[in-house]
Amino acid sequence: METALKLWTVIFAVGALNYLSRLSFIALFARRTMPPLLARALRYVPAAMLTALILPMVIDWHGTPADLATPRVAAALIATAVAFATRSTLGTLGAGMAALWLLQWSCAC
């Protein structure tokens, strides 16, 4: 299939499914109350989902502890401490990037 046609098919199909995912429960629960257990479970969506998104970007995991001893992991831990203490997005970014650059430069890896 022609590249442009394939690209736009993907754009509209993925875009439509993404939108339906976003709209799903907003539309579903618009006119009824949510079960209390579901409401309780949803409080833990951000902590669980965001952590699951973050770790593969930070850790190149091949099943050995050495995968954890990298500048990226150390920089991410420093950024986590800064974010926990300050709740500042830019502070977290600054601390994390500065730590990564320093560590990469100092151990040249």
Add this chain to the structure above:
Amino acid sequence: MRHILVAKDFRDGFVEMLPACVGLVPFGLVCGVGAAAAGANWLGSLGMSAIIFSGAAQIVAAQMLAAGAPIAVIVLTTFVLGLRLLMYSAAIAPYLKPLPPRWQNGLAFLLSDQVFAAGIRRFHVGDDPHGAALHFLGSGIALWLVWQLACMAGFFVGNLIPSAWSLEFAVPLCFIALVAPLFRDVPSVLAAITAGIAVLALSHLPMKLNLMAAGVLGIVIGTLADLLRERWKPR
């Protein structure tokens, strides 16, 4: 329309989202580079960022297009990747309930990781759903606009950035800034630890299914810890 744009809550939401947007610029650059590598022209790249409006889905779709994967496989993979949007949708649904359907449908389009986190924080504090909705709209529009600019910049000049800068590391840092402040109660910490271990242990699963599985496991453990904590609470 004009009264929306001058509302204080709208402007607050717009301005408060800008620091998070700065962090998303490197993510957008990476997405723009990916679109160019997939053979898209500038309009195709803009279509990806404007219509899909999800960095994770755009990156994966671009990589799979470049690899010549069939359309059905690309669509299914990005759908699985986007299942977390279902959870965001469910979590924000109770707060959007008082709003008219037109607002619900519009705000749903802007629902993304960052907008969700900022929005849910604002909905938690106030008992003013309309102010919070305006705040949500402001932060969503700020993110959408910056996202288009960042992806376009990545499409045109992204390849000029030296890889030694490790700019892609700003992507997890953005998410860390959102999640770390949540680690103030035991169930949230347990949910995060569970999800973190699971996402690595299940990394061999195809189509990034480990993301969804780890999220669900973390939510189950967090909820169980929450229920147990309530039972043990002295009454």
